[in-house]
Amino acid sequence: MTQQKHDSGARENDSSSWAPLRGRTFRVLWSAQLGSNVGTWMQTVGAQWMLVQQPNAPTLTAAVQAASLLPVLFLSLPAGVLADVLDRRALLMALSGVIAALCAALAALTAAGLTTPAVLIALTFLIGCGQALMSPGWQAIQPELVPREQIPAAAALGSLNVNVARAIGPAVAGLLVAATGPDVVFALNAVSFLGVLAALLGWHRARHGAGDDRERMRPALASGTRYVRNAPGVRRVLLRSGLFVVPASALWGLLPVVAERRLGLGSGGYGLLLGALGAGAIVGAVTIGRVRERLGRNVLLAVSTVSFAAGTLAAAVLRQPVPVAVVLVVAGVGWLYALSTLNTTLQLALPGWVRARGLAVYLMVFMGGQGVGTLLWGLLADGVGTAETLLVSTGLLLASAASLAWLPLRGKTGTLDRTIVAPWPEPALALPVGPDDGPVLVEVAYEVPEDRAERFHAAMAEAAVSRRRTGALRWNLYQDAADPRRWVEVFEVASWSEHLRQHGARLTGYDAELLTAARDLAEGEPEVRHLVPPAGEPARP
Numbered sequence: 001m002t003q004q005k006h007d008s009g010a011r012e013n014d015s016s017s018w019a020p021l022r023g024r025t026f027r028v029l030w031s032a033q034l035g036s037n038v039g040t041w042m043q044t045v046g047a048q049w050m051l052v053q054q055p056n057a058p059t060l061t062a063a064v065q066a067a068s069l070l071p072v073l074f075l076s077l078p079a080g081v082l083a084d085v086l087d088r089r090a091l092l093m094a095l096s097g098v099i100a101a102l103c104a105a106l107a108a109l110t111a112a113g114l115t116t117p118a119v120l121i122a123l124t125f126l127i128g129c130g131q132a133l134m135s136p137g138w139q140a141i142q143p144e145l146v147p148r149e150q151i152p153a154a155a156a157l158g159s160l161n162v163n164v165a166r167a168i169g170p171a172v173a174g175l176l177v178a179a180t181g182p183d184v185v186f187a188l189n190a191v192s193f194l195g196v197l198a199a200l201l202g203w204h205r206a207r208h209g210a211g212d213d214r215e216r217m218r219p220a221l222a223s224g225t226r227y228v229r230n231a232p233g234v235r236r237v238l239l240r241s242g243l244f245v246v247p248a249s250a251l252w253g254l255l256p257v258v259a260e261r262r263l264g265l266g267s268g269g270y271g272l273l274l275g276a277l278g279a280g281a282i283v284g285a286v287t288i289g290r291v292r293e294r295l296g297r298n299v300l301l302a303v304s305t306v307s308f309a310a311g312t313l314a315a316a317v318l319r320q321p322v323p324v325a326v327v328l329v330v331a332g333v334g335w336l337y338a339l340s341t342l343n344t345t346l347q348l349a350l351p352g353w354v355r356a357r358g359l360a361v362y363l364m365v366f367m368g369g370q371g372v373g374t375l376l377w378g379l380l381a382d383g384v385g386t387a388e389t390l391l392v393s394t395g396l397l398l399a400s401a402a403s404l405a406w407l408p409l410r411g412k413t414g415t416l417d418r419t420i421v422a423p424w425p426e427p428a429l430a431l432p433v434g435p436d437d438g439p440v441l442v443e444v445a446y447e448v449p450e451d452r453a454e455r456f457h458a459a460m461a462e463a464a465v466s467r468r469r470t471g472a473l474r475w476n477l478y479q480d481a482a483d484p485r486r487w488v489e490v491f492e493v494a495s496w497s498e499h500l501r502q503h504g505a506r507l508t509g510y511d512a513e514l515l516t517a518a519r520d521l522a523e524g525e526p527e528v529r530h531l532v533p534p535a536g537e538p539a540r541p
Contacts, residue, residue: 021157026145031199033138033196034164035196038169041166041168041173042170043173043189046182046185048061050182052260057257058378058382061253061256061257062374066372069368069370076136076360079134080359080361081224081360082137083137093197095134096194100190102126103189103190106127106186110186142347143347153289155340156289159284159343164282166281170270219498226469227357230465232410233409236407239407240409241362244338244342246373247393248312250389251308253373253377254378258273258315262387263321273325276329277328277329280332281333284332285336288337288340301337303337304338305338310331311327313327313390313391315328433532437496438495438499439473439533440530441532442528443529445487446487447522447524448485453484453487456487457477463514466510471501471502472491475489499530
C-alpha cells in the first residue's frame with residue numbers, strides 16, 4: 001500500500017475508531033461529506049414540511065423520501081459499473097456539480113413560489129438520481145484512502161458522518177424553515193455539494209490501470225452481477241439488509257406525520273425528533289468497536305434490529321414528545337449498529353476490481369428497499385392509520401431479528417483474503433487472438449489417483465464457484481469413462497480479455513487457494529487448452 005494511496009497521516013497498524021481521520025485526504029473528504037449530508041438532511045426536512053399540511057400528507061411526505069431513494073433501484077448498478085471502469089474522482093466531481101445545480105434550481109423555484117407538490121417531488125427525484133449515481137463511487141474510494149485494517153473504522157466513521165448530519169441537519173432545518181422558509185434550506189444544500197466538489201479537486205488520486213484495459217459497460221455490468229450471484233457471503237449480507245431496512249423504513253417515512261398529528265409539534269420539533277435519532281447514532285458510532293468485539297456481528301445485528309423496533313413502537317403508542325425522543329435515541333444507536341455491521345462486512349468481502357459494483361447492489365437493496373418500503377408504508381397509513389402501520393412495522397422488525405437464528409451473516413464473510421495476487425502466466429498461443437475474440441472455451445485436464453477422487457471432486461466444486469465469480473459463463477467437470485483417473489474441467493468465458501482478467505486483475509488470494517487446493521490433489525501439472533473461434537470472429541453479444 002503506497003504512501004500516496006493512504007495519505008500516510010494514519011499509521012497502518014492503527015485500527016482504532018478515529019485512526020482514518022489522521023490521514024489528510026480522508027479527513028478532508030470526510031468533512032466535505034459531512035457538510036453535504038447536513039445539507040441533504042436539511043433539504044429532506046424542508047421538503048417534507050412543505051407537504052405536511054396537505055390532506056394526504058402521509059402519502060406525500062412518504063413520496064418525497066421515496067423520490068430521493070427510488071433512483072437507487074434503477075441507477076445504482078450502472079453507477080457501480082461507471083465507478084469501476086471510469087476515473088472515480090472525475091465522476092464524483094461531475095456529479096457533485098450537477099446535483100448542486102439541481103438544488104439551486106429548486107431553491108430558486110421555491111423562492112419564486114413556483115414549487116408545487118409535483119415540482120417538488122420531480123426535482124427531488126432528479127437530485128436522488130444524481131446521488132444514486134454518486135454513492136457507489138463514493139463508497140468505493142474509501143479503501144483507497146486507508147489501510148485494510150482501518151476499513152471497519154472508516155466504515156463506522158462513514159455511518160457516524162451520516163448520523164452526525166442527521167443530528168444537526170434536521171434541527172437546523174426546522175429552525176430555518178420556521179424563520180426564513182424552505183428556499184434557504186434548499187440553497188444551503190446546493191452550497192454543500194460545491195464543498196464536495198472543492199474537496200475532490202484537492203485530492204490527487206493515484207492512477208489505477210491503463211485506460212485501454214478498461215472494461216466496457218455491458219460486460220462490466222454482467223461481471224458485477226455474476227460475482228454477486230456466486231458470492232454466498234455477499235448474498236447473505238444483501239438478504240439481511242433487505243430484512244432490516246424494509247420494515248425500518250416505516251419510521252423514517254411516517255415520523256413527520258407522527259410529529260405533526262400525534263405529538264402536535266412544528267417543523268422545529270420534527271427536526272429535534274430526527275436529531276434524537278442522529279444523537280443515538282453518534283453514541284452508536286463511538287461504542288460500536290467495543291460492543292462488536294463482545295457480541296459478534298450476528299448478535300449485534302439482532303440487538304440493533306430490536307432497538308429500532310423499540311423506537312418504532314414508541315412512535316406508535318406514546319403521545320408525549322419527550323418519551324418518544326428518548327426511545328428514538330435508542331433506535332438511533334440500533335440504526336448505526338445495523339448499518340455499520342452490514343456495510344463493514346460487505347466492504348471487507350469485496351475485492352477491489354468489483355467493489356463499486358458490489359456496493360452498488362447493496363445500495364440498490366438498502367436504499368431501494370427503504371424507498372419502496374417508505375412509499376408502501378405511507379399508502380398503508382393513509383388506509384388504516386399511522387399508529388397501526390407502525391405497529392405492523394414493529395412486528396416485522398422483531399421477526400427480522402428472530403430470523404438471524406437460521407439466516408445469520410456467514411462466519412467467514414469479510415475475513416477471507418480478497419487481495420489480488422500476482423497474475424498467472426499468459427498461455428503460449430500459436431494463433432493471433434484479439435481481446436474481443438470469443439467466446440473462449442478452456443479445458444483443464446487433471447490426473448487424479450482414485451483414492452483422491454472424492455476429495456478432488458469436492459475441491460473442484462469450490463473451484464467452480466471461483467471460476468464463475470471471476471468470469472466463467474458456464475462450468476462443468478467430466479470424468480473420462482475409459483480412464484477414471486482423467487478428469488476434465490471445462491468452462492466458457494465471454495472473450496479473451498475476460499479470460500486474461502480472470503487470471504490477472506480478478507484473481508484474489510482466496511480464489512488462488514481454492515484452485516491450488518484442487519490442483520494439489522492431482523498428479524503432475526494439469527494440461528490446459530484454450531479453444532477460440534476462427535480468427536476474426538468477434539465475441540458473441
